[in-house]
Amino acid sequence: MLQVNKPSSEINRGYAEAENSPTQTLTSYVEIARRQFPTIVAIVSACVILALLYLFTAAPLFTSTASMVIDTRKVQLFQQQSVLGDIAVDSATVETQVEILKSENISLAVIRDMHLIDDPEFTGSGSGVVGALFDFVGGLFSDGHAPSEFEQTRRALERFEKNRTIKRLGLTYVMEIGFTSKDPQKAAQIANAMADAYIIDQLEAKYQATRRASVWLQDRIKELRTQASAAQKAVVDFKTANNIVDTGGRLMNEQQLAEVNSQLIMAHAATAEAKARLDRMNDIQKQEIPDANVADALKNETIVKLRGQYVDMASKESIWSMKYGSDHLAAVNLRRQMAEIKKNIQDELNRIQQSYKSDYDIAVTREESIKGSLANVVSESQLTNQAQVQLRELESNAQSYQAMYDNFLQRYMESVQQQSFPITEARVISAATTPLKKSSPKSLIVLGAALLGGLLLSFGAAMMREFADRVFRTTGQVENILGANCIAILPTLGSVASRSVLSSKISRITNPQSDLLRYVVTNPLSRFAEAVRSVKVAVDLNSIVRENRVLATTSTLPNEGKSTLSTNLAQLMAHGGASVILVDADLRNPSLSRALAPDSKIGLVDVVAQKASLEDALIVDPETKLSILPAGTTSKLLHTNEILASKAMHALVTQLRAQFDYVVLDMPPMAPVVDVRVTSSFVDSYVFVVEWGRTKIDVVRHNLRGSPEIQDKLLGVVLNKADTKALARYESYHGRYYYQKYYARYGYVE
Numbered sequence: 086m087l088q089v090n091k092p093s094s095e096i097n098r099g100y101a102e103a104e105n106s107p108t109q110t111l112t113s114y115v116e117i118a119r120r121q122f123p124t125i126v127a128i129v130s131a132c133v134i135l136a137l138l139y140l141f142t143a144a145p146l147f148t149s150t151a152s153m154v155i156d157t158r159k160v161q162l163f164q165q166q167s168v169l170g171d172i173a174v175d176s177a178t179v180e181t182q183v184e185i186l187k188s189e190n191i192s193l194a195v196i197r198d199m200h201l202i203d204d205p206e207f208t209g210s211g212s213g214v215v216g217a218l219f220d221f222v223g224g225l226f227s228d229g230h231a232p233s234e235f236e237q238t239r240r241a242l243e244r245f246e247k248n249r250t251i252k253r254l255g256l257t258y259v260m261e262i263g264f265t266s267k268d269p270q271k272a273a274q275i276a277n278a279m280a281d282a283y284i285i286d287q288l289e290a291k292y293q294a295t296r297r298a299s300v301w302l303q304d305r306i307k308e309l310r311t312q313a314s315a316a317q318k319a320v321v322d323f324k325t326a327n328n329i330v331d332t333g334g335r336l337m338n339e340q341q342l343a344e345v346n347s348q349l350i351m352a353h354a355a356t357a358e359a360k361a362r363l364d365r366m367n368d369i370q371k372q373e374i375p376d377a378n379v380a381d382a383l384k385n386e387t388i389v390k391l392r393g394q395y396v397d398m399a400s401k402e403s404i405w406s407m408k409y410g411s412d413h414l415a416a417v418n419l420r421r422q423m424a425e426i427k428k429n430i431q432d433e434l435n436r437i438q439q440s441y442k443s444d445y446d447i448a449v450t451r452e453e454s455i456k457g458s459l460a461n462v463v464s465e466s467q468l469t470n471q472a473q474v475q476l477r478e479l480e481s482n483a484q485s486y487q488a489m490y491d492n493f494l495q496r497y498m499e500s501v502q503q504q505s506f507p508i509t510e511a512r513v514i515s516a517a518t519t520p521l522k523k524s525s526p527k528s529l530i531v532l533g534a535a536l537l538g539g540l541l542l543s544f545g546a547a548m549m550r551e552f553a554d555r556v557f558r559t560t561g562q563v564e565n566i567l568g569a570n571c572i573a574i575l576p577t578l579g580s581v582a583s584r585s586v587l588s589s590k591i592s593r594i595t596n597p598q599s600d601l602l603r604y605v606v607t608n609p610l611s612r613f614a615e616a617v618r619s620v621k622v623a624v625d626l627n628s629i630v631r632e633n634r635v636l637a638t639t640s641t642l643p644n645e646g647k648s649t650l651s652t653n654l655a656q657l658m659a660h661g662g663a664s665v666i667l668v669d670a671d672l673r674n675p676s677l678s679r680a681l682a683p684d685s686k687i688g689l690v691d692v693v694a695q696k697a698s699l700e701d702a703l704i705v706d707p708e709t710k711l712s713i714l715p716a717g718t719t720s721k722l723l724h725t726n727e728i729l730a731s732k733a734m735h736a737l738v739t740q741l742r743a744q745f746d747y748v749v750l751d752m753p754p755m756a757p758v759v760d761v762r763v764t765s766s767f768v769d770s771y772v773f774v775v776e777w778g779r780t781k782i783d784v785v786r787h788n789l790r791g792s793p794e795i796q797d798k799l800l801g802v803v804l805n806k807a808d809t810k811a812l813a814r815y816e817s818y819h820g821r822y823y824y825q826k827y828y829a830r831y832g833y834v835e
Contacts, residue, residue, distance in 0.1 A: 121547030132539030276517035316483035572801030675716035688717025
C-alpha cells in the first residue's frame with residue numbers, strides 16, 4: 086500500500102537524520118520545556134510568590150561580627166617558662182579554640198551575664214509568621230504549666246547557638262565571632278560578650294590550673310626538703326664515722342699523701358745532690374792542689390787564698406831554684422812553706438768532705454723517714470678509698486635531692502607570679518559594631534534561589550509529566566510507535582451542539598452552524614474542514630496504487646469521534662460532487678443512526694436480511710446529496726459480527742461499490758467488540774481515529790497488534806479532538822497561527 090505521508094524524499098530523509106544527531110538531545114529538552122510551558126510557569130510563579138510572601142512576612146535580622154586572634158608572641162615580662170609548659174600554637178590548636186568558643190560554657194556564661202532568659206527573642210515566640218504559628222501549635226499540645234528556669238535556659242541556649250556563627254578565617258590565627266539578632270545593638274553586644282567570655286574563661290582556666298599546680302608544688306617541696314636534709318645528714322654522719330675530713334674541697338688523707346709524696350721527691354733530690362757533692366769532693370782530694378776551676382767551684386775563701394799563696398810561692402821557688410839552685414836556703418824555705426800550705430789545703434778539703442758526707446747521711450736518713458711516712462699515708466688512704474665509694478653515692482643522692490628541691494622551688498615562685506599576673510594568648514583585634522544593614526533575608530538571593538528552585542522543580546515536574554503522559558499528542562509519536570501515517574489532526578469543536586434530524590425521506594437541518602456532523606459544510610474554511618480534506622487527499626492518493634473506494638472508520642475506544650469523522654468525510658466528498666453513501670455499521674451502538682435518522686424503521690440489518698430494499702432504506706441529504714444507510718433495528722441482535730461477515734453483507738458492499746464512488750462505513754470501536762476484524766475482506770482501507778491527549782498508547786498498540794488484517798489495510802491515523810492551543814506547544818506547524826494568518830484575508834478567524 087502506498088505510504089503517502091512517509092518521509093521518502095531527500096528533504097524528509099535529511100530531517101530524519103537530523104533527529105538522530107547529537108544536538109537532538111538538547112532539542113528534545115527544549116521541546117519538553119515548550120510543551121510543558123504552562124506547568125513550568127505555574128510552578129515558577131508559585132515559588133516566586135512564596136518567596137515574596139516570605140520576604141514580606143519575615144522579620145529582618147542583623148549580624149554583627151567580632152574578630153579575635155591567638156597571638157603566638159609572649160609578653161616580654163612573662164617570657165619565663167610556664168609551670169604547665171608552653172604549647173606551640175598550630176592549626177590544631179586554633180581549631181581547638183574554635184570548638185571551645187562553641188562550647189556550652191561560653192554560651193551559658195553570655196546568657197547568664199546578659200540575662201537572655203528574660204529576653205522574648207530567646208525564650209518567647211519565634212520570629213515571623215511561621216514561628217508564631219509553630220508556637221501556637223506547640224501551645225495547643227502543652228500541659229499549661231510555666232516553664233522552669235532550666236527549661237528556659239535550655240531554650241535560650243538552643244536559639245543562642247542557632248544564631249551564633251564561629252569560624253576560622255582561612256589558615257590564619259584569626260577567629261571570627263558573629264551573632265544574628267533582630268536588634269542590631271543586641272547583636273553587637275552579644276558578639277563582644279562572647280569574645281570577653283572566652284578570654285575570661287581562658288584566664289580562669291589558666292588560674293585554676295596554676296593554682297592546682299602551686300598546691301601540688303608546695304607538697305612536693307616539703308617532701309623534697311625533708312629528703313634533701315636527710316641525705317645531707319647521712320653524708321656528714323658517714324664522714325664522722327669513717328674519719329673523713331674534707332679540707333678545701335679535698336680529703337685530708339689525699340692532701341697528706343700529696344704532701345708526703347712531694348716531700349719524698351724533694352728528699353730524694355736532696356740526697357742525690359749531697360751524694361754528687363761528696364763524690365766530687367772525693368775526686369778533688371785525689372789532686373795535690375786543686376786547680377783554679379775547682380777552687381772557684383768550691384767557693385771556699387780559705388782554699389782560694391791558700392791556693393793563691395801556694396801559686397806565688399811556687400813561682401818564687403822556681404825563680405830562686407833557677408837563680409840560686411834548688412838547695413838554696415831560700416828555695417828550701419819556700420818549698421817548706423809550700424808543703425805547709427798544701428797541708429792546710431788538704432785539711433780544709435777533708436773538712437769540707439766530712440761536711441758533705443754528713444749532709445749526705447742526713448739526706449739519706451730524711452729520705453728513708455719520708456718513705457716510711459708515705460707508706461703509712463698510703464695504707465690509710467687505701468682504707469679511706471673504700472669508704473669513699475659509699476660517700477660519693479651519699480653525696481650524689483644529696484645533690485640530686487637538693488637540685489630537685491631548688492628546681493621545684495623555682496617553679497613554685499613562677500606559679501605564684503603567674504597567679505598574680507594572669508595572661509592569655511587571645512585578644513580582640515576588631516570589636517563588633519552595630520550593623521547598618523540587615524543580613525537576612527537577602528531579597529535578591531531569596532528571589533534568585535526561588536527562581537532557580539522553581540525552574541529546577543518545574544523542569545523536574547515537566548519531565549515527570551512528559552514521561553507519565555502515555556497518550557498520543559504528535560504525528561511523530563504515531564509514526565514511531567504505530568508505524569503508520571498520521572494523515573490528519575482534527576481540532577476539538579467544543580461542546581456538542583444540537584443536531585439536526587433527518588426525516589424518513591427528507592433531511593432538515595435545524596442549527597447548521599453548530600451541527601458537528603455537518604461541520605465541514607457549514608464551516609468550509611475552518612481548520613477542522615481543512616483537516617478532513619487532508620484525509621480525503623490521502624484516500625485519493627492511495628487510490629493511485631489500488632482501488633480505494635470502500636473506507637471504514639474505527640477507533641480503539643468509544644467516544645473518540647469516529648462517527649463525527651466518518652460523517653464529515655462523507656459530507657465533504659458528497660459536497661464536492663462525488664456519489665457517496667454513509668453506512669452506519671456500528672450495530673452494537675448505532676449512534677450515527679440515532680443522530681441522523683432517529684425515526685427510521687429499516688436500515689442495514691433489514692437490507693442484509695433481505696427484508697427491505699436498498700432504495701427504501703436510504704436517506705438522502707438534500708443539500709450535499711449524501712446517501713445515508715442507517716443501522717436499522719439492532720436491539721435484539723446478539724451476533725453482529727456474523728451479520729457483518731455474511732455473504733449478504735459482501736454482496737451489499739459489492740452493490741454499493743458499483744453504485745457509488747465512495748462507500749464510507751462507520752465501524753464500531755475495536756476494544757469492546759470484534760466486529761471490525763470481520764470486515765477486512767470487503768474494506769479497501771481503514772481510517773483509525775485516536776483521541777488526542779486521551780487515548781492510551783498501550784491500548785492502541787495492543788489492539789492494532791492483535792489485528793494484523795486491519796493493520797495491513799490501515800490508511801492512516803487521525804488524531805481527533807486536539808486542543809489547538811496546547812498542540813502549538815507540541816508541534817508548532819500544526820498550530821492555529823499559520824492557518825489563521827492564511828485565511829485572515831477572507832475575514833474568517835476560527
